[in-house]
Amino acid sequence: MKYYKSAVGSQQSGGEKEVFPVFLFTICGAFFLASDAHAMHISEGILPLNWALLWSLVAIPFVAWGLYELKKLSADDPSFKPLVGLMTAVVFIISCMPIPVPTAGTCSHPCGTGIAGILVGPAISILITAVALFIQALFLAHGGLSTWGADIVSMGVMGSFAGFFTFKTLRVFRVNMAVSAFMAGLLADWATYLTTSVELASGIKGDSAFMPLFWKIAIAFVPTQLPLGILEGAMTAGMVTLLYKKRPDLLVKMRVLKPEEVAI
Amino acid sequence: MAMHLLSEHFRNDHSFFRIDARVKLVFALALLAMVLSYKGFFFPLLVLFCSIACCVYIKVPARAFFLRFAEPLFIAAVIVLLKLFFSGNDVLFSISLPTSHFSLITLTGYSDGLKEGLLIACRILGAVSVLTLLGLSTPFTELIAGLAWLRFPKGFIEVLMFAYRYIFLLFEDAMVIYNSQKNRLGYASVKQGLSSFGTLAGSLTLKAFENSQNTALAMTQRGYDGSMPMLKHKPFNPPEVVVSFFLICVMGVLWQI
Numbered sequence: 001m002k003y004y005k006s007a008v009g010s011q012q013s014g015g016e017k018e019v020f021p022v023f024l025f026t027i028c029g030a031f032f033l034a035s036d037a038h039a040m041h042i043s044e045g046i047l048p049l050n051w052a053l054l055w056s057l058v059a060i061p062f063v064a065w066g067l068y069e070l071k072k073l074s075a076d077d078p079s080f081k082p083l084v085g086l087m088t089a090v091v092f093i094i095s096c097m098p099i100p101v102p103t104a105g106t107c108s109h110p111c112g113t114g115i116a117g118i119l120v121g122p123a124i125s126i127l128i129t130a131v132a133l134f135i136q137a138l139f140l141a142h143g144g145l146s147t148w149g150a151d152i153v154s155m156g157v158m159g160s161f162a163g164f165f166t167f168k169t170l171r172v173f174r175v176n177m178a179v180s181a182f183m184a185g186l187l188a189d190w191a192t193y194l195t196t197s198v199e200l201a202s203g204i205k206g207d208s209a210f211m212p213l214f215w216k217i218a219i220a221f222v223p224t225q226l227p228l229g230i231l232e233g234a235m236t237a238g239m240v241t242l243l244y245k246k247r248p249d250l251l252v253k254m255r256v257l258k259p260e261e262v263a264i
Numbered sequence: 265m266a267m268h269l270l271s272e273h274f275r276n277d278h279s280f281f282r283i284d285a286r287v288k289l290v291f292a293l294a295l296l297a298m299v300l301s302y303k304g305f306f307f308p309l310l311v312l313f314c315s316i317a318c319c320v321y322i323k324v325p326a327r328a329f330f331l332r333f334a335e336p337l338f339i340a341a342v343i344v345l346l347k348l349f350f351s352g353n354d355v356l357f358s359i360s361l362p363t364s365h366f367s368l369i370t371l372t373g374y375s376d377g378l379k380e381g382l383l384i385a386c387r388i389l390g391a392v393s394v395l396t397l398l399g400l401s402t403p404f405t406e407l408i409a410g411l412a413w414l415r416f417p418k419g420f421i422e423v424l425m426f427a428y429r430y431i432f433l434l435f436e437d438a439m440v441i442y443n444s445q446k447n448r449l450g451y452a453s454v455k456q457g458l459s460s461f462g463t464l465a466g467s468l469t470l471k472a473f474e475n476s477q478n479t480a481l482a483m484t485q486r487g488y489d490g491s492m493p494m495l496k497h498k499p500f501n502p503p504e505v506v507v508s509f510f511l512i513c514v515m516g517v518l519w520q521i
Binding site: 041042043044045046047048049052063064067070071078079080081082083084085086087088089090092093094112115119127128130131132134135137138139140141142144145146204205206208212213216217220231234235236237238239240241242243246247250 | 300336346350351387425433467475484
C-alpha cells in the first residue's frame with residue numbers, strides 16, 4: 001500500500017487527494033464491466049508495433065517448445081495430437097462460457113490455462129493457448145494478431161506455469177487435491193492478470209512513467225479479476241475432482257497423479 | 265452465443281469469399297502493420313470506415329458486427345479514461361467533488377492524455393476492423409491453407425484443424441449439459457453455478473479424452489500416419505495479386521500523409 005501511494009504520488013503531487021480519483025476510476029471500471037468482461041485478452045491495436053513485436057519474440061521460444069513436445073509425444077502415441085486439438089477446443093469453449101462475478105454484478109470468462117497446465121503440462125498448455133487465442137482473435141475479436149504474442153505470454157506462459165507449478169508444489173507437500181487445484185486455478189488467473197497489466201502499461205504508457213500506470217491498470221481491474229481468480233480456482237477444483245472421481249486412470253496417464261495415489 | 269459469430273454462419277456467396285485467402289492474409293497483415301505504426305487519427309479511421317463499408321457490402325449482420333466490437337470498444341473506453349485522468353500535463357478540466365471524508369476532491373482531466381487515449385482507441389478500432397473483415401470474409405479451411413503457405417509450423421496447423429473441427433461438436437455437448445443444468449436450477453446461486461460449471465468443464469474434458477482415442481483409431485484405420493493433408497493451393501490469380509498490390513501501395517501513400 002505504501003508503495004502504491006508513492007507510485008501514485010510520483011505522477012502528480014497531492015497526497016491523499018490522488019487516492020480518490022484512482023478509487024473513483026476503479027468504481028467506474030466496475031460499472032463499465034457490467035456489460036461483459038474479457039479483460040484477460042489484450043485487444044488488437046492496443047500495443048504499438050514495437051511492443052507487439054517484442055512480446056511476439058518472447059512468445060516464440062515457448063510455442064516452439066510446445067511444438068517440440070507435441071512432435072515427441074505424438075510420435076509415441078498417435079492419439080496425442082487429436083487429444084491436444086480436443087483440449088484446445090475445451091479451453092476455447094470454457095473461455096467462452098459466462099460465469100457470474102458477484103462483486104462486479106456481471107458475468108466474466110475463465111482462462112482455462114490453469115487446468116490445461118495441470119493436465120498436459122506447461123509446454124503443451126502454451127501451445128493449446130496459442131491455438132485457442134488464434135481462433136478467438138480471428139473469429140471472435142477477443143485478442144488480436146498483433147497482440148497474439150503478448151496474450152500468449154500472459155495467458156499461455158504465465159497462466160500455464162503458475163497453474164502447473166502451484167499444483168505440483170502443493171502435491172509434493174501432500175496438500176489435498178481439490179485445494180491444490182483451487183490454488184493452481186487461482187494463481188494461474190492472477191498471474192495472467194498481473195502480466196496483462198504489465199503488458200498494457202508498457203504498451204500505452206507513452207511518455208508517462210511505467211510503474212504508476214501499471215498500478216492504476218492493476219487496480220482498475222481488481223473488481224472483476226480478483227473474484228474471477230477465486231471463481232476460476234473453484235472451477236479448476238471442480239474439474240479435477242470430477243476427473244479424479246470418474247476417470248482417475250486418465251489423471252495417471254497424463255502424469256497428474258502417481259498410480260499409488262489412485263490406489264489409495 | 266459466441267459460436268454464431270464464426271464466419272461459417274454467414275452467407276458466403278459474395279465476391280470477397282472467392283478471393284485467394286493468401287492474398288487477403290498478406291493484405292490484412294500489411295494493413296495491420298500500417299495501422300499499428302501510424303501516429304495520427306486519419307489512417308486508422310480511414311481503415312475502420314473502409315472495413316465497415318466492406319462489411320455492409322458483404323451483408324454481415326449488424327448484430328454480429330457490433331458484438332465483435334463490444335470488447336475492443338470497452339477496452340478502448342477504459343484506456344481513454346485512464347489516459348484522460350492519469351496521464352499528461354495540460355489541464356483540460358477540473359471537477360471538485362465534496363465528500364464526507366475529504367474536504368474537497370479534485371478530479372483533473374488532461375488534454376494531452378485525452379489525445380493519447382483517443383489515438384490508442386482509433387488504433388484499436390482500425391486494427392480490429394481489419395481482423396473482423398478478414399475473419400468474416402474467409403472460409404476457415406482456406407485460411408489454414410494460407411497459414412501453411414506462410415510457413416506456419418505444421419504441428420500448429422494440425423492442432424488448429426483438430427480444434428476447429430471439435431469446437432462445434434463439443435460446443436453442442438456443452439450446450440446440452442448447460443441447458444439441462446439450468447433447467448434443474450444449477451445456476452440459481454453463485455455456489456451452485458460454480459459447482460455446475462466445474463462439472464460441465466470436467467465432463468467436456470472427459471469427452472475430449474474419449475473422443476481423441478476414438479478419433480485416432482478411426483483416422484488410423486483410414487490411413488492416418490501422424491500428419492494431416494493440407495488443402496492444395498490453386499495458382500495465384502494475377503488480377504487479384506495486382507489489385508491487392510495496388511491497394512497496398514495506395515494505402516501506403518495514405519499512411520505517409
